[in-house]
Amino acid sequence: MTGTIVHYNGHEWAPQESHTNRSLRSVWGTAPNNLFAVGDGGTIVHYDGHEWTSQRVSPHRSLRSIWGTAPNNVFAVGDGGTIVRYDGHDWAPQNLDTAKSLCSVWGIDPANIFAVGSGDCEDHHNRSDGIIVHYDGHRWTSQDAIEHRSLRSVWGTASSSVFAVGNDGTILRHNGHNWELQFSSTYAPLNGVWGSRPDSVFAVGDYGTIVHHDGQSMEPMETPTNAWLYGVWTDGPNEVFAVGDGDYNTYGKILHYDTSQGWHIENIEASADEIVYGIWGSDSNNVYATSDFGAVLHYNGEAWIRTKAADNALFSIWGSDRANIFAVGGNGTVVHYDGERWRLMDSRTTKKLSDVWGLDATHVFAVGENGTILHYDGEEWTPMRSPTSEILFDVWGSSRANVFAVGDAGTIVRYDGTSWTTMPSSTSQRLRGVWGTGPEDVFAVGVNGTFLHYDGISWLKFNSTTSAYFLNIWGYEGTSFIVGEAGTILRHVQAASTL
Template identity: 40%
Template structure:
């Protein structure tokens, strides 16, 4: 502390300080300021005297009171010192202040640019794009990942706001990654998208760091078959001759337990790990070490290869060997369950060897094995699922009950969406896969022969085998395995396996089919030239002719007894379940498309920019006259207060129930079709292969992989079908529905 020098004989014996003052005995005098310092306080922050090198000194060592604890800042914004106690995120100073934060990079506080704002808050992350920011972490990036040479996605923003992040970008389909080994890989597991491990023959261990796979130093040359961990610094690998490896985040250490082959490993935590293998082996690791578990119902003929659990339940799959009466050895699938106390053999449908097991919970467990076997446990019983393949399936993993993968021989990769198993398109190489794991539905790995690692970002885009080369004009379906496409004189139908073509006798006069819509799988309409109206009843197509043989443009409805057909001359036909009746709007517009939200709500768009709406009684213009020269080609909505219209020069308008507003489409290409599965999952297609997607935030380009004109599309949940003017058909599949958006921007 410091005292002013005082006068008086009472301080006789003290040191003189100034002309008339004295300092107490032992105190030190500052002869310039006539101040006395207690022993050891001179030159110290907190003595109440602002001395050389100090910006302030308020006599204490507290922050947030106008002078910080080390007396280097008066805690005012603009002094170049970041005062966290005052809520400052940065401070690059003003005028000639010398900032202490290296991130300032010679820039001062500024309202419009640089690292720090004038109020000492960071520009980056403030929800506004500063002049020299590439992006902002709180502002959605409106640039598509296609510009970064990916196929789909919205880029993120780096923490510095100085560059875009491709972490959310993806490529279509399963893709083969750069190999890090030529050895067979048999198992894969990870703690996250930037931390995965793969193991295989001759002690091979690979690590994925988010960029690529690299070989790790392995302490063994024995074959490894399984890998699992509780975290990035607690990973186990098992293999031949009782080999057990453990990784602590730095090195792999080897231990052995017996001489039997160990094939699968899984645990509930670092002190609760299960290992399974040959001759009925099941090991458990706790704080006391590895121990063999008692399995009274199992003999040496059993071999276990997969283990997985949830909460108290642990499931083990494998097989036993049985010699038939004719001396032929056969294996039979076996499943065991551990309830925290005892193992029990479960009843399951007859099957050959089971190899992999995974579940989303104790009441939702999948097991896979030979001959394409897939079993499912619902908490009460195991049942056999319909499998699209007959090859040996080695591994199974999922991100949830409606997103499950199984891999196996001959490049087989299957996906389960909660209803059906379907075969996915794998890379065009002849490989077998033995392990599968992912950090989520948009980040899945499979490993297999010749060191192959393949990765899936969550979306497929595949050209399908089409039975025609003639232009297609429209597509609609009742579900992903019941889809109709029309064009020229043909109706195509997809049954979940292949597209088949339906042609009509010349006497029917069917040609120029332009539109298709249905109320269900057994009630489908298609329209074309010369007033032809086709209707499908689930068995056959019936051809009728409208009251006047004019060109019919579009068909849509709300049900089997409420369908509308758009006629080329701007009039309509309405079907009430009995007959087609003509309808005439008050003004004749060259209309191009219609969409119906309900029995008393129809939208129609025109080539000349008009939008009409019918309420069941009368027609009204929906879009006010505008100076903009719109030309619309298609209209669709998720409901009467969420309608999209698209057209020439990249035009996209949105109706919110009150008014139509133009949206930024990021393209000048003519758009010919719009459709979606919901208000935050909308697609538009057009000239030169343009494929756009709206996620509730903005429209983004997707890579359609074609330069053909895309003319129409249709969606059922996470699956879409798109047709082009050359007979091409494309299928877009996402393993999970589109993520909900949090903001909208027209």
């Protein structure tokens, strides 16, 4: 079918009358009542909020892409080096000395616009006839396309972060001065590129190819155990603690990482079959861990001291300072440490509590089975209305109005300061841990190597390079540590934008 336009109203897609029988290849607009679509034979149609109407343009070459900075500054590019500009009244051709086809156009502002192409936008195999042209607000000039690689799409976030993709898996990045060839891990023709920010860019192409640039590196770390690791806490990238169960008939483990020794096993007096689940500290010389025997183990910088704090298993621990620490566990158990002793609190639930975390002494959250969510205001614990019945394993937030909890079946719920709502997570896998550095930089981990990132807009999957069962995540600034089955520890570092 030619001249097809379909519209999404937030619920469903419906066709619209385009008043053309030409194939349409690109759409762009500034508002719901100011949209343009371009296509074969120089076709341009405009939508005013009510209907699509044709606009005149010359020459009548096929147009491949359209983009603009304002309603009176719109550019369309196409075959034979065609570039036409709309000034709010008429379309006029722009001067460009090339006969190559331009497949895509995108810019940062009126004086910084890029168009890319090749000898033929329909040819997905030619690799050496590419072109890049740049508009400075006055004229178009050619730029070096690096080995003349054929290019099919261009997009970016800033003058120092522009991406162009094309045949043979080509990905180029403009750093503000010149174009650099990037590693893409594929030889498939790449047909489109888009993203939400410099470290979350997707390129798509033939054979179902999707390449994701996330500005990150992931590396496995060597550990002295095959135990399952359930919790992790760090006082910085060079002081990390992880906790878990035993291996080879040994008992619960606490691992400690520092730059001088790497990962090593701490000496603790664990009982037979004991599992250490939770860990938290106010600094690297004041660290607490909890076990399924109701024990709290305290590290004072020299040794671990064991205290019996509850009759039920304790799965998680968190505090706002040295004299205000909470631990949660089975049968709705919540115990509190005031700097001198542990005492039982009334949680108003008998549900198993998996995790506890807070912003300060008067904003503390606990989550658990059947979607249980509790809030502590400094005086008492109160159940909160939960949008899910799935078990919730972990909770973390960046502010009182931005708290996340994760759980079974890919469940992610978010608290906006008033109520909890579910979020699309892009996975159905069990999620066991959540942590972040801010409202636009949140990570969630789970089974089968599931590793998600939230950029403030949506949750996206990252490639963790493993199918391990991830059990928890914690970090410091741009470095996070992920722990899981069989002694798995991964260090994830957010780095400069490289593919």
